[in-house]
Amino acid sequence: MKNQKINLFNLLLCLLILGISGCTQDQRNICIPILGGQCDQDGIDNNPNFNGNSDSNNTSSAENFIRWHFDLCNSGDYDKAWNNLSTRFQNKAGGYSEFKSFWRNIDRVNVESVSIIKESNTSAETSVSLQFTRNNGKVFSQTVTYTLMWDSDLEQWIFG
Numbered sequence: 191m192k193n194q195k196i197n198l199f200n201l202l203l204c205l206l207i208l209g210i211s212g213c214t215q216d217q218r219n220i221c222i223p224i225l226g227g228q229c230d231q232d233g234i235d236n237n238p239n240f241n242g243n244s245d246s247n248n249t250s251s252a253e254n255f256i257r258w259h260f261d262l263c264n265s266g267d268y269d270k271a272w273n274n275l276s277t278r279f280q281n282k283a284g285g286y287s288e289f290k291s292f293w294r295n296i297d298r299v300n301v302e303s304v305s306i307i308k309e310s311n312t313s314a315e316t317s318v319s320l321q322f323t324r325n326n327g328k329v330f331s332q333t334v335t336y337t338l339m340w341d342s343d344l345e346q347w348i349f350g
Contacts, residue, residue: 305317
């Protein structure tokens, strides 16, 4: 009965988020929302003051930002990671408590690849392959499309 309640909760949470973000299922068919992204099934800079600049090997600043963002999630710095989201994206995520709850159930996320679909000075469309390891050791992967926007006040990218 307890598993049914958990599965029902996950299903309801997924249905709530599905219309406004991405959603996938892990190996046990439990719905996992990847907040704000559009999902396709299938070495990180820990600088706390990310400024959006590219590194010397021509890596896109958008790619550096994405890797830095997920490193914040890995280190449990949810406040800084939350601030990397636009208000619209924060709303799609279901609010700070849902965002934090999701990441507290993830032991680690590895950014396996970042492809820049298109990038300008003010926006970037990316395809990001992620591998998640839950706290219980279960692993799932997916590719998510993220749109980034340049925030001139913060002088950095944010998830749009």
